Amino acid sequence: MQDFVQHIINGISLGSIYALIALGYTMVYGIMKMINFAHADVYMVGAFTAYYVAKWTGLESSPGVSTLLLLLVSAMIICSVLGLLIERLAYRPLRKSPKLNVLITAIGVSLFLEFSGQVIFGADPKVFPEVMNQFVIANFGGLELKSSDVTVLGVSLIAMVILNFIIQKTKIGRAMRAVSSNASVASMLGVNTDRVISFTFIVGSSLAAIGSILVGMKYPKIDPLMGMMIGLKAFVAAVLGGIGSIPGAVAGALIMGLSEEMVVGYLSSTYRDALAFGILIVILIFKPTGLFGKYSVEKV
């Protein structure tokens, strides 16, 4: 029983990290109808930004809330710029070309970031600095509630609340919803589609940056290929929840996090990566629209 509750705590904290990354996938898909493969590598760049900022400013030695905030802000800025650049240079020229070409470009950008990362940062894994002091907040008879889990959950909750506010209450959020439901009509009604897309990339990349630092706190080992697997899992989470749907991405990510933790806890850890694809294939065959997705009929 104790183990079970512990697995649930770990699963939720893992799931909330997946959620932050899945949100980036789902928002870009909702607006541009494309899978941004490079998103996972923006996340990788976020982790490395935090690593180098902490190293150069000497913050490694003083973990605390201010360190966390500083790293978050710097990683968010760098990732936003990167996301914006990717959109401008790689995706915008292909706005009107077939979906397949955009998909191939996205894979190309992803590989480019990964291998440039290997050249620039080195292929060997690096140890992520300690951002917050690790301690056990509460101990219920062997059941540990670690400070890192609470931080992860807290930061991702705050991020999601802010995201929800932006999308539901602000002008640009309304424009995003309009473009996502019908881009051509939205542009006819005076929405600057290009600006909305750029903004979406900024928001998505910032969320990925937050996710990268939280992962760094939980699993302090970073390397240039770290985005590959977690990106695929977050993508699966987005599809599970219904791609394009924001609450769906969060729900799907929590399901993914919990089920992965259970597989590792009770079955075998070698199959944890195959699980994600297993889930994906089952959903796509039986319910391709996902849990919260809208069903749309193709008109001729």
Add this chain to the structure above:
Amino acid sequence: MHKSVKTPLIAFAALLLFGGLLNFGVNAYIQLIVLFVIINSILAMSLNLVNGYTGQFSLGHAGFMAIGAYTSAYASTQFSFFSESFGFIGIFVTTITGGLLASAAGFLVGLPSLRLKGDYLAIVTLGFGEIIRVTLLNMEAVGGPRGISGIPSFPNFFFSFSYSCFWALICFFFIWRLIRSSHGRGFLSVREDEIAAEAMGINTTKTKVQAFVLSSFFAGVAGALFAHVTNFISPSSFTFLMSVNAVIMVVLGGMGSLSGSIAAAFFITLMPEALRSLQEITGVDLRMVIYSLLLILIMILRPQGLFGDKELPDIWRKYVRKSA
């Protein structure tokens, strides 16, 4: 003799002559690269059938290649049906078995997933490719992460060259003639407009599955050739990067152009070797960075690839003859 038999035979004879020259003319390093060019050509042509001609997007070609490679390698290391001097018959049998098993896997993968379109299909095929690799990694019977070593190969380069060319020609002429048959027009119509094709009475799901099965057969054959040429395979030979490599070849050559696929296979196989000297100067491995940049640039500047959907004779006619 009928033309459909004559042309391949002439081509085969010409290639054999070329192989005979290479056998004595160049060193083992270049010979191995030549073999890789042929294997990559088969891989690219087979993927072109799915990605180029049928308009589906598969990102799991390495998985099918792995099945062919492992089947052929396992069978030829575990059982010896023929005596040493007839070893090549054994390799022929195991190659076909590998191809057939790969196409069976292609059928299993294709049947459910080809109901999906575009991005989703790409992700599912990627997933299947990874599942095949993870399964091989966990199978102790085929060596797990250590892979299979000591796979029997041909006595000399000339034999491996002719055998690889034999399969490359089968693959080329099979796809070439298939696309120009009424069956092949069905494939093309699915690419152009699936709904219209369906309205014209084409069973689109069946067509797509057929393309998938045929393509995985040749991917399996390419895998088997790879296993026998390199004498060693492991799950890390068949990663996602291998699938991407195959996609790059198809895209660079032009989706729907067999000669384009072959040209791209030449380019993609030779480029890393050519860049080796660059690596010695800079000290870092820039090959993959250049690869990925190339992929992006092709998509932006020339999305139809080098040859588009034209073949070499068409291009010859268009540019060379006209100016003469």
